[in-house]
Amino acid sequence: MKARVHVMLKDGVLDPQGEAVRHALGSLGFDGVAGVRQGKVIELELAEGTTEATVGEMCEKLLANTVIESYRIELL
Amino acid sequence: MKARVHVMLKDGVLDPQGEAVRHALGSLGFDGVAGVRQGKVIELELAEGTTEATVGEMCEKLLANTVIESYRIELL
Numbered sequence: 001m002k003a004r005v006h007v008m009l010k011d012g013v014l015d016p017q018g019e020a021v022r023h024a025l026g027s028l029g030f031d032g033v034a035g036v037r038q039g040k041v042i043e044l045e046l047a048e049g050t051t052e053a054t055v056g057e058m059c060e061k062l063l064a065n066t067v068i069e070s071y072r073i074e075l076l
Numbered sequence: 077m078k079a080r081v082h083v084m085l086k087d088g089v090l091d092p093q094g095e096a097v098r099h100a101l102g103s104l105g106f107d108g109v110a111g112v113r114q115g116k117v118i119e120l121e122l123a124e125g126t127t128e129a130t131v132g133e134m135c136e137k138l139l140a141n142t143v144i145e146s147y148r149i150e151l152l
Contacts, residue, residue, distance in 0.1 A: 006117055008117070021138070021139070025138060028137055031123070032126065033123075034121040034122070034123070035120075035121035038117070038118050038119075040115070040116065041084070041114070041116065043114075044109060045109070045110040046108060046109060047110070050108065057106075058104075061104055062100055062104060
């Protein structure tokens with residue numbers, strides 16, 4: 001089975017990478033880009049029967065820094 | 077309107093970051109993790125009426141390196 005984890009910086013946490021992308025898009029002539037946030041997506045190939053709770057534990061322990069990042073789990 | 081872009085390394089392209097995560101999960105006692113791929117997710121706050129084609133252009137020009145990365149666009 002597969003799981004996909006999205007890790008994004010929490011609202012209010014400065015995102016310099018996203019800001020750089022926003023600026024670059026403007027320079028390239030793309031108007032109307034009001035904001036950009038950049039995060040990580042992690043695709044996991046897991047043993048059958050792995051629960052969402054286990055994936056949540058992986059996020060808490062390794063994949064996300066929960067002080068500044070939030071995560072979302074999608075089982076595929 | 078919002079758009080979300082997923083950028084992943086193409087199959088066959090070595091993903092050392094994903095490999096490091098796989099190894100670390102094993103060290104933490106999570107068994108059965110057969111593979112990990114790490115990519116980027118970019119959330120864009122766009123002007124109303126921006127088309128998927130425009131977002132595609134952003135991907136081609138800036139957001140993805142299409143030699144080694146593939147991208148997927150989601151309009152929200």
